[in-house]
Amino acid sequence: MGIDSALGRRPVYRQxxxxxxxxxxxxxxxxxxxxxxxxxxxxxxxxxxxRKEGRxxxxxxxxxxxxxxxxxxxxxxxxxxxxxxxxxxxxxxxxEPNKLLRSIHNRMPVILRREDxxxxxxxxxxxFAKAKSLLQPYPAELMDAHDVSAxxxxxKYDGPECIRPVxxxxxxxxxSCPCCEDSQALTLLxxxxxxxxxxxxxxxxxxxxxxxxx
Numbered sequence: 001m002g003i004d005s006a007l008g009r010r011p012v013y014r015q016x017x018x019x020x021x022x023x024x025x026x027x028x029x030x031x032x033x034x035x036x037x038x039x040x041x042x043x044x045x046x047x048x049x050x051r052k053e054g055r056x057x058x059x060x061x062x063x064x065x066x067x068x069x070x071x072x073x074x075x076x077x078x079x080x081x082x083x084x085x086x087x088x089x090x091x092x093x094x095x096e097p098n099k100l101l102r103s104i105h106n107r108m109p110v111i112l113r114r115e116d117x118x119x120x121x122x123x124x125x126x127x128f129a130k131a132k133s134l135l136q137p138y139p140a141e142l143m144d145a146h147d148v149s150a151x152x153x154x155x156k157y158d159g160p161e162c163i164r165p166v167x168x169x170x171x172x173x174x175x176s177c178p179c180c181e182d183s184q185a186l187t188l189l190x191x192x193x194x195x196x197x198x199x200x201x202x203x204x205x206x207x208x209x210x211x212x213x214x
Contacts, residue, residue: 041071
């Protein structure tokens with residue numbers, strides 16, 4: 001849930017404003033008011049990005065090579081929706097992509113080095129004029145990425161199978177079911193150029209109820 005970048009501190013609900021560009025934070029009223037009093041970190045162990053291959057978008061899981069958790073740099077605020085409901089929201093700060101992400105997307109989230117997290121959070125001792133230098137692309141040599149199944153396109157799925165590596169557009173072929181370990185369950189998921197799952201052999205497990213993602 002993001003901070004509205006156009007309407008300031010009393011925005012209407014706009015879910016697409018989840019990201020704030022590091023280069024323009026002080027140019028937008030809603031973000032400018034937060035850079036010295038609303039800085040936060042968002043813990044994560046990776047993030048999804050979609051690589052274009054012709055008409056198709058291939059989901060990828062991006063993470064540190066160590067696979068350790070890390071922190072995004074962010075801004076947070078509290079505001080009210082038109083119906084009066086209180087909303088606590090945050091925006092992830094983005095920057096230019098590093099060498100790894102450059103071929104995938106033209107932006108990447110700011111990942112803070114562990115030793116810089118306290119400095120980013122301590123707005124009393126570290127003004128934004130100084131903290132802005134922390135909003136740099138994370139070193140590409142410390143990161144990795146791999147293709148994952150198209151099931152990540154459905155909000156219904158949020159398990160470990162979402163980040164398992166796949167190749168050649170195949171999410172699974174034979175073996176045990178990734179959620180119930182049913183060794184009798186076999187499946188073959190093929191992703192077409194229109195980014196949909198064409199073939200699903202359903203053996204009763206809910207994981208295979210992906211159906212057709214259009």
